Amino acid sequence: MQFELSTLIPVLPEIFILSAACLVLVVDLFLKEEQRVISYGITQASLLLAIGITAVTATGETQVVFDGSVIRDTMSDVLKIAIFIITAGAFLYAKDYLRDRDIFKGEFYVLGLFTVLGMMVMVSANTFLTIYLGLELLTLSMYALVAFNRDSVIGSEAAMKYFVLGALASGMLLYGISMIYGATGSIEFSAVSQGLANPEANKMVLIFGLVFVVIGLAFKFGAVPFHMWVPDVYHGAPTAVTLFIGSTPKIAAFALAMRMLVDGMGTLHGDWQGMLVILAILSMGIGNVVAIAQANIKRMLAYSTISHVGFILLGILAGTSKGYTAAMFYSIVYALMALGGFGIVMLLSRRGFEAENLEDYKGLNERSPWFAAMMLLLMFSMAGVPPTVGFFAKMFVLEAVVSVDMTWLALVGVFFSIIGAFYYLRIVKLMYFDKPVDDTPLTAGLDAQVVLSVNGLSMLALGMFPASLLSVCAAAFS
């Protein structure tokens, strides 16, 4: 193999983020406590620059480099840019929260950037091994982030639980990959795909491997019945971290599914479709029903995530390019909704007070009409009520399912979304119809307010003009 400098161009965004993470790590060593904002600044600047680099180096064509380990295509570019933007938003929301809790440390940003790097590797992976490396980089950084507030007992417990279950899931995934390697003799997706087409491949071993891969995938998605970690981790982690975990990794999980199931094992579509149907129905059902019983908003949003994952899976299992487009649209929209939802949770918290209980949202409209209006948009978007974008995300997915003659599955989906509407409405009810119990004025930095406004209004704007984002997603599968 000959090394050529030009092969580095497609992976320039990854190299850049890696350098930025190292830079933050080193610079942070020399910073005094009150200068910590510099680490934050470098992180945000590098995320913004990374958007530019990705856009500039994008060719619109599929490039495979490093002996087939890494792929760069339109889907990866779009997903990476979405990850950068949403991560930048998450860090922005998190700044004041971290500072109020004395955990405004450079390590948060180092770990955050490594998480982003892990996601980028996953998004661009072209072999099972690359995708596994990306996944481990992502999850290892996540474990540390969940336990970031090291004095918090509940946070440590959550991290421990996440670690043990996560390691188990990684093991399953790896086991599945080894089976598939055994059956096809390759770990590269295109080669695996060809190997599967070979009638002599051992179908038994393949399906066995597929089951383990799907389990690993379902765990990373947080799909029922592999969802047990989600509520505990969301609840235990500092809200700033929950915000981060709840948003972008869903985009990465979508990429994980696309690369492994569609690129790698597209010919086994008939086999994994049935598995995803079960996962999707259980996720939508249990996620929506159990969310009703939650009194803690972080746990409620965790169960709501589970139900949204069910919808994302619906788009993937349809197995058509419109279905993939719909699922991608859904993942990005979901990440934006989660960003805003947890963002509000964080903005309502202050030093020594976590706005975690549903009660804390009572009378928000009296305390801050603007925050309440943004939360209203986010909640209706999550419930899937037009004219917010959440509706179109659901509709495109349903359309994909109906197109493959699974109308019954669409009916199941809409049925559970009615149940889901109830707990989102309850938040609106608390904000608008109840009297406030807590009259402390709400303060938030101007930057957080602006981002929240953009975040909330984007629900409406994307809902009025969904074609803009949709065509970007569709370009990835044309």
Add this chain to the structure above:
Amino acid sequence: MFADWPILSLIIWLPIIGGILVLASGDNAANATRWTALVIAILTFVVSLPLYSSFDPTTSDMQFVERASWIPLFNIEYYLGVDGISMPLIILTTFITVFVIIAGWEVIQYKPSHYMAAFLIMEGVMVGVFCALDAMLFYVFWEAMLIPMFLIIGVWGGPNRVYATIKFFLYTFFGSVFMLVALIYMYFQSGSFDILAFHDLKLGLNEQILIFIAFLLAFAVKVPMWPVHTWLPDAHVEAPTGGSVILAAIMLKIGGYGFLRFSLPITPNASNELDWLIILMSLIAVVYIGFVTLVQQDMKKLIAYSSIAHMGFVTLGFFIAFMIMNNSETQGGAILGLEGGMVQMVSHGFISAAMFLCVGVLYDRMHSRQINDYGGVINTMPLFGAFMVFFAMANAGLPGTSGFVGEFMVILASFRADVWFAVLAATTLIISAAYTLWMVKRVVFGKVANNNVATLEDINNREFFVLGSLALAVLVLGLWPAPLVEVMDVSIENLLKHIAVSKL
């Protein structure tokens, strides 16, 4: 001269953008906010008038059409247009909204800018429902309606408002999501969301029946038909006066409109198969709900139940058409039923709005809706008493008022289907007279019941203007319904052609 203007977009977006401006203006200068809202509402009404004056009643084609691509990947369009069925309902919407704004003038002291904005946005969205010709656009408007109404009932409503508004939201949401799946299904059959293309779609009988049921869930909840009507009394009782007016006068009509635009022309064979079901449900609404109305103690609840009974006439008129067509060769009776249903919708829009406004007038003064708390109101409020009696007569279907025309047409049509239908339907003339007049007797007439009633003041100029305008509308439509019937005539005939052709 207005034919080339994007007049429909203007009627949709003027109040929505105006509503956002009102919302942004805040509550610091509440009076200026109220005036702005009123000006926007009146302006919208004025803008909607050319729909009538420039309307061509000789064609059943869609008019004032606007068409632009919206979501090209799924072939979803921003496609607007009106025919004789939707045009009167749009003007009804813009007309009623003006009075709703005026009716909330002094009563609403809590965040008036939000209140006015909610109604203006609602107006635009409701007009959108009536003129959308793309099914997905229709669905977006249809669902978007829920958000302002949810807030109106929940924020400005009565003591039990939270229960009522969540029930309202979930009921209607439940009904409509299945329609969404049906619409998506038809998209794959026809390749677009164009409603007019759906009208020409060939569908098997089983498919039609399933689609029909999906539509029925959506529209029956909205109308509301027995047995899915239970959200309506709760919502009406808790809603502020303006909310009740919009609910009764326009939102219920959207359900009826849905039957005409979707169920009948898209699934005529299924409608023909299942017409007995709808007729049965309608007759139960007319007779059984009529008796339920009789025992109500709460005036708003009474009018809410009477709305259900009156809307039963609308659905009866629509579906009796199938029986008439099966019984006879002529289509005259079928047209009579459909037109009767339409006239009844418009007329009920005026009458129910007026009745709720009357109750609102009393409630603002006494803060009670219980019939027992009143008595002898006419002694202290003679002007108001006259209006209330007039509207009560109209509600009971007295000849000369608009309430009579629609009911009479539907009863006539029922005769052609089956004498017994007509007999049952005609009982409404007795029952509705009984409950409305009995209420009026207890509230308006008699001796002054208590000190509170003795100190009542008669209606002021603002209230007089509102009730007077509606009284005029009821009277004009009752004495001379021809202008309304003429504009819808050709469209109804065209609809009947679609119904008569098998879509199998």
